[in-house]
Amino acid sequence: MIKYREILRLHAQGISQRGIASSTSNSRTTIREVVKRSEERNTKWPLDEGVTDQDLQELLFPEKHASFDFRKKPDCEYIHKELAKPGVNLTLLWEEYSLNCQSNEEIPYSYRQFCRVYHDYARKTKATMRIKRKPGELLEVDWAGKTMSIKDELTGENIPVYIFVSALPCSQYAYVEGFLSMNAESWISAHIHAFQFYRGVPRVIVPDNLKTGVVKASKYEPIIHKGYQEMAEHYHTTIVPARVRHPKDKASAESTVGHISTWIIASLRNQEFFSLKELNDAVKGKLAEFNNKPFQKKQGSRHTAFKEEEHFALTPLPAASYEIATWQVATVQYDYHIEVDKMFYSVPYDYVKYVVDIRVNRSIVEVFYKGLRIASHKKIKGRLGQFETLPEHMPKEHKQYIDFDTSYVRQWGEKAGPNMLITINSILASYRVEKQALKSCLGLIKLADQHSVDRVEKACERALMYTTRPTLTSIKTILKNGQDKLPVTLEKESPKEVKPNPYGFTRGAEYYGGKK
Template sequence: MVKYREILRLHAQEVSQRGIASSCSTSRNTIREVLKRAQAKNLSWPLEATWTDHDLQELLFPEKHASSDFRKRPDCEAIHQELAKPGVNLALLWDEYCLTCRSQNEIPYSYRQFCRFYHAYARKTKATMRIKRKPGEILEVDWVGQTMTLNDHLTGEEMPVYIFVAALPCSQYAYVEGCLSMDASDWIAAHMRAFTFFGGTPRIIVPDNLKTGVTKASRYEPVIHASYQEMAEHYQTTVVPARVRHPKDKASAESTVGHISTWIIASLRNQTFFSLAELNEAIQEKRTAFNARPFQKKKGSMETAFREEEQFALRPLPTTKYELATWKKATVQYDYHIFIEEMYYSVPYDYVKHQVDVRVTSTIVEVFYHHFRIASHKKRTGPTGQVITIMDHMPADHKKYMTFDADYVLKWGNEAGPNSFTTVQRILSSYQVEKQALRACLGLIKLADTYSVERVEHACQRVLTYTPRPTLKSVQTVLKTGSDKQPLAMSKENESQSPTTNPYGFTRGPEYYGRKTK
């Protein structure tokens, strides 16, 4: 707007037209035309105090206002009502106003005039400060406070969709997507897709102090969520959370959140979506248009600035994609197992009643104690309640019990001696049920623990001399009487001196009646 009042005031003080043009930042031709029109209208300083530059323009240059009659005047009351909605601003409303005018073959006002009409109804001011950043150094991430919705195509129930935003401060290039939750898995997965979108990783990630990213907030030593820290290490970047109640530490993300609320969430407010893929497809279209919007005070857009100034500075993506993992805590029970995702996994029995950290992926379950891995299992799927046990995790006694079978006792008998081995074989063959035979063999092994392996070997040898079917009881009797300690040759000599056994067991024989046999 030309400063008509100031021009007439300076002219009344006999200031030259060159001086007036310099003071009012207006060309001398305009100064000359204003003075000429004022003289024709008999206008001179001083003027009425209520007259404004707009009133003087209407009086001196009525043709400028005549041309505006062909333009559609914006509805300021409707604008004020729309601005009360989250994420809506004048730029978006002017863009919609222009589309409406063109569809009705009407001429819209410029954005500047559009704002003037509204500010006559309600004035609003903002102040911002811009901070320069090094290219590829920082990525600022955040959740948008405003959510979008999905509609169930059967019930019509609305489900909230949370919007993730990641912005590079140097170029203001942004990534946006919708997630069904704000838990750690969706938070980390959104980061991974953002890295893929940018084609590289920054040196520093600046999140807010949300629970999915920061376990314990601190100005100097914040504790990062284990899965989030592991993901950052995989992509060779660092997580440096913003200070508590200092949103300016990630000003670019906060600014982008505001723009996204307008250009994506608010612009899609009248559309209905029935799936997350459909919603993210619409978000992608709006995101592409948002990044391609030209700058107001310099050439190019956020996309061209990213391609030309920042993409080269990002670190390359790793060759393998990060496998999303969740961390949990568990206490080792007395049976040296932990209960994770409805399954039981074993750990070394030394850690009974200790609390351990468990890392769970889609394929593996790892157990850590004080950052040292103590067990690893392949993740089991299927019916719940399955028990996965590694033999090395069991105590020696439990391990013996688990491996106690026919092969075990035969191996023990072979190590004890040939007579013990034969005794074990014949005991196993003498029972119809193997479990009963194994119990008898276990008693034989316990005798070895009580008396010694050598004595059991000698006892088995003695028992085998007078019966082909040895039993645990016969071996036990020999050990109790100490017969195994007598030389086997002396025993045979005593047996040769003993009376000859009568083949007819039911007769007394001549010895009974005192007859001497030759």
């Protein structure tokens, strides 16, 4: 107990507060408060001999003498509920509690006693204490150091299985699943399955700085893997990687990994599994035992703590699960195509030699340039080396070549003129193979580009005067000789007089095309 009489006696003798503190083994703060209260109460040395230190405490500090029964007891149920909210801590709640007591003229508990009352309540009646961790705030994730294995039925070879572990720090509720690899697809799939297991999403995910989740580790601005970040945005959560070489940043996951190594991995060490599903079914059973195992020093289990204390704070799951996608980087080649899994997809030809990002999921291939989607294709399946080319991605000249068919040349002929159309139809009918006919028609169109449509139309008109089946060669000859520029005249030849030939078997000059 504080020596009030000695403090007042030494102060009356003019001893400094430092000297009084050294003599009475009390702090200078205590000395200062006792002296201040004695002046307020007008209690000075010398005192009556019957006045004890207990009497002085009642006189100077009546609130300390008052029994705790007379103080306003805090509402621990309300405190426990409020601590679940973001940003709320015991200091804030004690300040509110103290102000409420002052307004009602009641004596509050000190902060230390306030915390002690809540701790006793939470330890006896609740599975979790919300001092350091908020419910639903964090999910700590990691790969377990130890692996399991499945046996190949044909070769008998042991195939390693990597164990994913996640834990909610508030309730210590855990989720475990095995995967055949630790790639990005397995990592993201594990998170999706964990959210489905918890039936909700935490506000923050704390992973390690593994390459499948964090492209570049940094204390202040880490670069998150694109697929991992996209998954977090879909579920409206945030990824905050632990600091490098700071395992305490995800202590719950590290602790759970140790427990899982013993409770699940070690307990199943003597069993043989021949499929990943068979192994995960066994892991699921052991995980249920682990989560329902009673706590040693408090009531309940991880499952009851999660159900009663944490599940309500998780963000609801979105209507649709995230569809896993992988990201790649590629350079657009001169044929304005990019390669994805030995298949080729077109992009707008303006992006030739540009570096683009490619997002690939189960059915769609999307191409992005600086965050802007420039192309989207349905994923090609089947033999390797196939092409998917959209006409709008092609240059004008290439697009014309792709659209070049019989309907195209006939439409062109209708616009050019009637003689051109007759010539085109004649050329198309003269070949047995359509490609050969189209090649000749293309030559005709090229002549129109070279000489003009009007000249070719007149050349076709002149050619049709001599034959009903003009060819590309005849049209070229007419244009080369300039016969298309000559006026077209139809000379009506008078019928020649046929003289009787007494020698019916004699063939004259007319038969051979000659003249008399």
